Amino acid sequence: MGEFELIRRYFAAAACARMSGEADGVALGIGDDCALLGVAPGEQLAVSTDTLVAGVHFPEQGDPGLLGQRALAVSTSDLAGMGAAPVGFTLALTIPSVDPDWLAAFAHGLDAMAASCGMRLLGGDTTRGPLSMTLTVFGRLPSGQALLRSGARPGDLLCVGGALGDAAGALPIVLGERDGHTPEAAELLSRYWSPQPQLGLGQALRGRATAALDISDGLLADCAHIAAASSVSLIIEQSRVPLSSALLAVAGAEGGLQCALAGGDDYVLAFTLPADAAPGLREEGWPIHVIGHVARGEGVHLLDTAGRAVAPHRRGYNHFQG
Structure with a gap:
């Protein structure tokens, strides 16, 4: 042929x-x-x-x-x-x-x-x-309504559009390193092979979000792009990062959190919002999970439940780093 x-x-x-x-x-x-x-x-x-x-x-x-x-x-x-x-x-x-x-x-x-x-x-x-x-x-x-990475402002909320880490939790199953014959594994595999782009949410955020991107390389790594482009600091409260019950069942609490923070392949939106914009979006039915806020400074900072800084094990995927 x-x-x-x-x-x-x-x-x-x-x-x-x-x-x-x-x-x-x-x-x-x-x-x-x-x-x-x-x-x-x-x-x-x-x-x-x-x-x-x-x-x-x-x-x-x-x-x-x-x-x-x-x-x-x-x-x-x-x-x-x-x-x-x-x-x-x-x-x-x-x-x-x-x-x-x-x-x-x-x-x-x-x-x-x-x-x-x-x-x-x-x-x-x-x-x-x-x-x-x-x-x-x-x-x-x-014209002029594209969601950019460069508009986040101190005082904004930092949000994501859904549970994170499922695709990263599925990777050991995809590679044959973990049992895939459970309902929870099947749910994670679906998120890996058939992610659903959040097109509707992205359009709903026009004129509301101050910055946005899709999470492909991991929450910490991708939020760093917003922080750098906007010349601000992003504060993430790890206890507020949404994790699915399937991910928790397969990877456990600590493993699931690491998948969400640095695993990548989520294809969920991360965005910053003025605090008064969140209620209207929720009323319209859009998934708004507040995981932190925007502050003065630079970089991405992770806090534990007591508000103390946490040093992450890794920050995300990079093609040209080991």
């Missing part, structure tokens, strides 16, 4: 590539040399690119259907972190060989997540080589 037949059979024919209409900003999708996107007056285009590599971001022998879901979800989460509404994505897929069963499963998982997120496949590329994929996602939002 050649490259173009592969694209036609597994990707151009997928539901996420055959969506029609310009209401979402797509004037022309897959099939030509370029896709054409329209930006309405008063709007901006949000663009983000992620590369996922076998053996680094996912196991070499991972389930292709789950991999398709995960690949698009983690990329789309960047749009949520900016408060953007989803438009579409491109996929550059590198595979070692043409395996029809693998491709069919991968395309099915990709299509399922695209439907869940309202994302349209706009085009891409396929090539032969070690398994990896690069996705570029596109979103739109009103």
